[in-house]
Amino acid sequence: MSEVYAARRTRLRERCNAGGSAAALVSRPANVRYLAGAAPHGAVLLLGRTEDLLVCSDPPEDRPAQAGPDASLPVRALPGPGGDPAVAATGLAEAQGAESLATEDHHLTVVRHRAMRSVAPRLHLTDLGQAVEQLRVVKDEEEISCLRIGAEIADQALGELLESILVGRTERHLALELERRLVDHGADGPAFATSVGTGPNSGRRGHRPTDRRVEEGDFLSVCLGATYRGYRCEIGRTFVIGTSPADWQIELYDLVFAAQRAGREALVPGTACRDVDRAARQTLDSAGYAEHLPALSGHGVGLEIDEDPQLAPAAMGKLDACVPVTVEPGVHLPGRGGVRIDDTLVVRPEADGGPELLTITTKELLAL
Amino acid sequence: MSEVYAARRTRLRERCNAGGSAAALVSRPANVRYLAGAAPHGAVLLLGRTEDLLVCSDPPEDRPAQAGPDASLPVRALPGPGGDPAVAATGLAEAQGAESLATEDHHLTVVRHRAMRSVAPRLHLTDLGQAVEQLRVVKDEEEISCLRIGAEIADQALGELLESILVGRTERHLALELERRLVDHGADGPAFATSVGTGPNSGRRGHRPTDRRVEEGDFLSVCLGATYRGYRCEIGRTFVIGTSPADWQIELYDLVFAAQRAGREALVPGTACRDVDRAARQTLDSAGYAEHLPALSGHGVGLEIDEDPQLAPAAMGKLDACVPVTVEPGVHLPGRGGVRIDDTLVVRPEADGGPELLTITTKELLAL
Numbered sequence: 001m002s003e004v005y006a007a008r009r010t011r012l013r014e015r016c017n018a019g020g021s022a023a024a025l026v027s028r029p030a031n032v033r034y035l036a037g038a039a040p041h042g043a044v045l046l047l048g049r050t051e052d053l054l055v056c057s058d059p060p061e062d063r064p065a066q067a068g069p070d071a072s073l074p075v076r077a078l079p080g081p082g083g084d085p086a087v088a089a090t091g092l093a094e095a096q097g098a099e100s101l102a103t104e105d106h107h108l109t110v111v112r113h114r115a116m117r118s119v120a121p122r123l124h125l126t127d128l129g130q131a132v133e134q135l136r137v138v139k140d141e142e143e144i145s146c147l148r149i150g151a152e153i154a155d156q157a158l159g160e161l162l163e164s165i166l167v168g169r170t171e172r173h174l175a176l177e178l179e180r181r182l183v184d185h186g187a188d189g190p191a192f193a194t195s196v197g198t199g200p201n202s203g204r205r206g207h208r209p210t211d212r213r214v215e216e217g218d219f220l221s222v223c224l225g226a227t228y229r230g231y232r233c234e235i236g237r238t239f240v241i242g243t244s245p246a247d248w249q250i251e252l253y254d255l256v257f258a259a260q261r262a263g264r265e266a267l268v269p270g271t272a273c274r275d276v277d278r279a280a281r282q283t284l285d286s287a288g289y290a291e292h293l294p295a296l297s298g299h300g301v302g303l304e305i306d307e308d309p310q311l312a313p314a315a316m317g318k319l320d321a322c323v324p325v326t327v328e329p330g331v332h333l334p335g336r337g338g339v340r341i342d343d344t345l346v347v348r349p350e351a352d353g354g355p356e357l358l359t360i361t362t363k364e365l366l367a368l
Numbered sequence: 369m370s371e372v373y374a375a376r377r378t379r380l381r382e383r384c385n386a387g388g389s390a391a392a393l394v395s396r397p398a399n400v401r402y403l404a405g406a407a408p409h410g411a412v413l414l415l416g417r418t419e420d421l422l423v424c425s426d427p428p429e430d431r432p433a434q435a436g437p438d439a440s441l442p443v444r445a446l447p448g449p450g451g452d453p454a455v456a457a458t459g460l461a462e463a464q465g466a467e468s469l470a471t472e473d474h475h476l477t478v479v480r481h482r483a484m485r486s487v488a489p490r491l492h493l494t495d496l497g498q499a500v501e502q503l504r505v506v507k508d509e510e511e512i513s514c515l516r517i518g519a520e521i522a523d524q525a526l527g528e529l530l531e532s533i534l535v536g537r538t539e540r541h542l543a544l545e546l547e548r549r550l551v552d553h554g555a556d557g558p559a560f561a562t563s564v565g566t567g568p569n570s571g572r573r574g575h576r577p578t579d580r581r582v583e584e585g586d587f588l589s590v591c592l593g594a595t596y597r598g599y600r601c602e603i604g605r606t607f608v609i610g611t612s613p614a615d616w617q618i619e620l621y622d623l624v625f626a627a628q629r630a631g632r633e634a635l636v637p638g639t640a641c642r643d644v645d646r647a648a649r650q651t652l653d654s655a656g657y658a659e660h661l662p663a664l665s666g667h668g669v670g671l672e673i674d675e676d677p678q679l680a681p682a683a684m685g686k687l688d689a690c691v692p693v694t695v696e697p698g699v700h701l702p703g704r705g706g707v708r709i710d711d712t713l714v715v716r717p718e719a720d721g722g723p724e725l726l727t728i729t730t731k732e733l734l735a736l
Contacts (some may be wrong), residue, residue: 081663082682107477110471110495113478127478172551180544295449314450 150357191225192230203338236342459636559593559600594734604710
């Protein structure tokens with residue numbers, strides 16, 4: 001794996017050099033992990049003029065072991081407690097003879113940035129911007145394989161829940177049970193806070209589970225994901241409780257299903273991100289639900305659960321092959337509830353069979 | 369409750385005015401919650417020249433209900449997605465006629481700060497520093513009551529775990545089971561990632577649970593906490609598995625117990641924070657474990673699990689009454705394991721009976 005991380009650092013270094021910086025300091029944890037294989041708490045990565053270094057606040061023996069750190073990358077631990085690795089790394093960059101250092105200004109706080117300026121006043125600090133996030137958008141097959149395993153785990157956890165009795169249990173209990181099952185099946189942990197919504201809470205994006213109990217006739221919507229080797233996927237499904245869904249439930253479900261399918265079918269390399277959003281959104285818009293739609297129809301996933309690209313009306317850019325995204329339209333009607341259907345897919349050329357669906361739990365309307 | 373939040377904002381306003389700022393922008397979520405009663409995702413609080421406002425990115429109906437928001441505080445939602453409430457609030461501060469605005473530079477990123485400067489170029493941005501964190505150090509009885517209930521919940525969850533069979537179960541399962549029990553007993557959720565360490569992993573601060581199974585003869589150390597109405601407490605205990613602890617285990621346990629007691633007994637209003645640390649640390653130092661000690665012996669708790677004051681060798685300041693802190697010395701011997709004992713207590717005057725122990729699970733060395 002070491003070569004993978006070294007190759008990623010080389011690509012970043014080329015970008016930095018093209019931008020006029022001989023050195024870069026990466027502080028955002030997911031970015032550190034992407035380039036170094038691990039991100040011990042508080043660690044920063046210095047891409048130096050003469051040497052790359054992982055700078056940590058704790059001595060290595062106090063840090064819990066992490067998956068896949070890059071053994072070829074030298075680690076420098078701060079001598080005592082309370083020091084800031086970003087400030088120390090800035091001093092090291094200057095000592096290596098760099099004249100400018102590109103930093104992640106969307107992650108560094110004003111106070112840290114000031115301390116970095118004052119420790120190396122001759123060093124010119126520039127903004128690295130989202131250069132690492134951009135490198136992270138297109139995944140390699142190793143990364144996709146982690147997402148695929150995570151999706152299998154989420155499918156298993158969800159499938160087991162559906163076999164159990166649901167009526168009378170609270171949203172909070174169901175969410176906890178799902179998270180336990182994710183770990184049982186080998187996840188590092190949940191990819192985000194599991195959302196379970198019943199009745200009037202169903203269909204609401206990011207709903208935090210409450211003590212409301214599942215009742216006969218409810219919509220039940222569930223959104224969960226597994227983290228596997230750091231990679232985070234997402235699946236969302238909506239079910240109906242009881243034997244016979246009401247007409248409005250069937251109509252709303254069919255509509256959201258059609259919108260989600262339209263979004264999935266738009267996942268073709270070269271398609272504008274906003275066009276994927278429009279494909280999903282216009283189905284719901286034209287049925288009169290424009291007021292009840294979330295701000296986006298999907299987003300990238302990877303080392304973080306919400307990455308570029310955004311599938312939203314004002315999104316810029318086009319889809320590339322090997323970009324994993326969610327497609328997750330939904331409608332929530334205040335006081336009544338609603339439907340969300342959410343898959344993680346990988347954009348693939350049509351010659352390779354089109355979008356690869358990672359979350360394969362059925363999207364039929366199940367009556368449980 | 370509304371008056372409590374209004375009174376807190378008045379105290380902060382007085383500090384700001386004394387520092388020469390007519391307005392302040394609070395962005396750190398725990399600080400927003402402390403002053404406004406709730407912190408919807410991304411929301412910031414403007415203490416304006418003419419009016420206080422909670423500025424949110426989402427329209428209120430999309431936000432999940434939260435405990436105890438201050439109904440007297442006007443809420444302003446941004447019209448569309450993608451806007452930054454901090455930038456919008458900066459514009460509102462200028463529109464209210466403020467000439468300077470104090471901001472939380474230890475929380476704002478460089479990018480946000482730049483955007484705030486450019487939206488209101490005539491407004492002078494100053495650093496509010498940790499003014500709100502300082503207000504949060506001394507708790508009122510309502511806050512302490514939330515911590516007390518959280519501690520009871522953690523004690524219950526731990527007590528139930530001890531009644532179950534432990535040998536053969538993994539650290540990860542035990543941690544998940546504890547978190548489920550916390551929620552069962554009414555916690556909002558865990559106060560931090562529950563830590564369970566067995567055998568060589570025992571006694572390690574912040575150990576992330578692994579798939580190692582509990583074995584006969586192991587030390588088992590557990591650290592957990594409940595969040596109750598936003599307030600976070602912490603308890604840590606170490607047990608021995610099997611009927612007869614080894615001599616080294618008994619000796620190490622007695623030593624850490626003595627250190628922890630010394631730390632607890634030093635919790636007197638007016639005592640220097642570093643002296644509490646020294647009380648706990650010197651017991652372990654003089655037994656020859658100086659190399660194996662964590663950087664601090666305890667810390668404040670409240671809306672965040674790690675607040676001021678720090679009980680550490682270089683800490684400044686003295687303890688006040690009504691400050692809740694942890695006392696959590698430990699020794700971890702690489703390859704062998706170790707012991708940590710961790711309580712949450714409230715500093716009280718001796719006339720009121722001295723420090724109030726919130727986490728009351730026994731600290732005898734239990735053989736399970």
